[in-house]
Amino acid sequence: MTNLDPDKIKVILATDCGSTTTKAILIQYVDGEYRQTHRGEAPTTVEKPFADVTMGVVNSVTEIAELAGRRLVGDDGRIISPATDTEGCDIYISTSSAGGGLQMMVAGVIAEMTAASAKRAALGAGSIVMDVIAANDGRRPHDQIQRIRDLRPDMILISGGTDGGTADKVVQISELVAPAKPQPRFGSDYSMPIIYAGNKDARESVSEVFSEGGFDLQIVDNLRPVLERENLGPARDKIHDIFLEHVMAQAPGYDKLMGWTGAPIMPTPGAVGDILQTVARLQDINVVGVDIGGATTDVFSVFDETFNRTVSANLGMSYSISNVCAEATMPNVLRWVPFDMNERELRNHVKNKMIRPTTIPQTREALMFEQAVAREALRLAYKQHKEFATTLKGVQQQRTVGDTFSQQTSGKTIVDNMALDLLVASGGVLSHAPRMHQTAMMLIDAFEPEGVTMLAKDSIFMMPHLGVLSSVHPKAAEQVFDRDCLVYLGTCVCAAGQPKPGKTCFKYELTGDRTASGEIVGGQMELLPLAEGESGTITLSPSRGIDLGEGPGKKVQRSVRGGTVGLILDGRGRPLELPEERAACQSTVQGWLDALDVYAEDKEPMAV
């Protein structure tokens, strides 16, 4: 690893080694700012017959080199660094999710307390949490041991007890893991890494438990030293270290790749989380990001500088599409489709998509159905995220007599749609929708943002690269994120509350690059033109009971930014409710789609 002066970094090469594709981007310092200039792609070569991840990296970088007219790969097959005027890069960075990414098992004493904190640490570090073992998870010890034995995680994180708290229970958890002797995914001669981040008084006992059996025990600070505070940093750092030293070292070609990079290789989701946290911190905003894939959907959120990530393992658009339809139920999926569909055909379509995950919709109807499924997958994933991203449980409350009739339990979600400033979408169904309007509509329908929220999508899934870059050069990462990574769809203004259909929901007045004024009635959506690069100030006067950010009925003034879609005014109310009756539902949804020009047939081709 190199320690470069950020001011001297002018050419940055970044790759993301995915399961199927290795994506490379080139970032250069142009006209006083950092811009992403070129990108390349090549198949990932981590699996046999190649079994060397660097081959795919070199291929993707070579494509960039050809496009940029800049020599990036040397004769020895290595990436050229440092840069000169015509060749090489100042720093090369990479993320990886190849081979299934980082898979972990976590354990804690109480599922909602230390085990939940351990899960947050693991997810925040970019791993997939395979299971959570806790003293109160309802399973008998032999079931727990069998489960641990069946799993093949890359590492295990054990927490439990506050400092000075329970030691017995932590040792009991350790005594479940040790005899189970879980085998790592990679390498038969590889010692299973165990990170212990629990009660410091139990370290000695836990060390004794893992002293035999081929474990590599690493001890870090307690991630819940007191119940009132989480300390996830040390555990996350240790997860990254072990990911590099153990997991990556076992994957084909990664030892070579690690020698090339100027910063530690990060798990892809961890890097996405890092860039979102960096942007939220630098711009002082609340951000939600979503990455919907074929098998899983990742949701990231940063509210008041608190970062959370969830992985919804069974919500996706290809491998998991059947599960989405089962979990959301077909009537809920079909409510977003403004015409009658044959349920038998739909089921065939779903199963076909599941067994042929790379197919894309060929007709307008198939596209609308797939986007309806995406809405439900995103809605369910966001619901799970809200349930996970909560305040800490087990914390003492301070009360006054005024709280007599308004006592709230701890563990409430910190996700507040009204406080959300930026919603970022990525993943095939969102990024590659034929029209940006469709992406915007899917986001609004699934996430139900409230107040004034900016919508954007990750143009070429550049966030992982920028996540690693943010650890080396935060300024460059932010500039590229803002200028090249995100495609701004526009701003949506959504009324919270239940407006009466046909009655005034709110009045608006737009000034700035464009001017407009009018009113939105209950159940209505409207699209105002506000192109990319344009901005303005909108003054909103909500009706009684309608909240646009300052409380029910209170006037709001906000700056709005344009985008490829424009300024969306949503008077449907929150929570969003669709008519129960099928015909009424169809005509209502059709009205919304028409208002936003979502499926304008004559403007752009529908199939891609």
Place this chain on the structure above:
Amino acid sequence: MKRVLVALLLLACLPVVAHGQTVTLAAPSNVTAQDVPDDVGNQVALKWDLSPEDRADADGGRSVTGYVIYRRVVQTGDGLESGAETPSGSGVMAFADDFDYEANQPVGTVPYSVASFLDENVEGGVSYMYAVAATGPGDTFSTLAVTAMPVVPTMEYINQGKIWFLIIMLLISVVIIYFVFYAKRGGQIKVRPIAGLEAVTEAVGRSTEMGKPVLFVPGILDINDIQTVAGITVLSNVARTAAQYDAELKVPTARSLVMTTARETVEAAYLGEGRPDAYNEDNIYYLTDEQFGYTAGVQGVMVREKPAACFYMGAFYAESLILAETANSIGAIQVAGTAMPSQLPFFVAACDYTLIGEEFFAASAYLSNDPEQLGSLKGQDVGKVIAALLLVLGCLFATLSGIFRDSSTLQNVNGYITNNVLGEDGLVPEWMLAAELDQTQEAEQSAQPAGDGGGN
């Protein structure tokens, strides 16, 4: 001599009772006796017009100082009914002319100016005649004023005065039964989340993570108090959670019977969770019946063992704030539940969560999710809504009738809610009864002239 003879003759002509009491006073009139409605048949109400001499003299003295009431059983076809006061009076339809005021025991006396009497010592189904005589100083009496007709007290199966109570009770019962069956059929009855009960797992979890015990205080009253019973219900839930989490549960009690009940409850909970080995009966123990001795004992446990979670569920008095403040100082999560209004503010201010009154009693249904309990809870809620509606309507009509005094409709409605629905005037409104009475009186007057009260 002649004057003396005339005087003696006049004295001889005066009515004289058997034992020499003088009958000199004017009698009361229009004596009526009526069976008291809506009772079990043990009461007869008497009314009469006062004696003309029932007034104060110029010197402040009184000729009539009270009234005595006599009762006689009337013979029926099968013979005499029981309850005859004197052998001489048995079976006689009317009171004898030579009525012996002393030999006959009166059933009651009332002071002057009182024109009614309630005889509460009669037997249902027996015919009675009543007579009233005025009485004055020096054992002077009036002649007897006798009721015109015998009266037969009867038992009514429905108290008409409480018919609204019956209607509302039946309505609520039907609603409760409906919701019980609704819940049993799988209908969803939503019970709003009670923060204090939701927090049980959190509090026990905190104890587990911190390696400290859970302290449960079931109040200072005995098991016959409903609050203690409700507290034991919550204890069962706390014990189940403690068994799941393998947390240590301590229950100091102030009554021996509460200790026994708590032991059985906790043991059953541990058994139910498959952890009979974790149950330790010594953790549920008796301290003392003395209020502050018990308080001091619990405080000692708190200070020494520093529990991470404290539950106060039951009846509490002055010790509430002492306990809550002590536990607050050791950093414990506290959950309180009581129906003592005077202690609630202290618990709310010092504890993390507080179950208030009804919430405390609803805990059982909330925790068990049993359809019968849930249905009952929902039905009771409907009953409360009905009661609240009546209160609101009552206030509304009382206010309106106060403002619009000329509106007979408002006055009637207000009177009906006050006297009939909330009072004991029965189902039929007063104005309707008055109209019926007027019609009856008019009919009687037109049929025959009014008769006198009788006398002898």
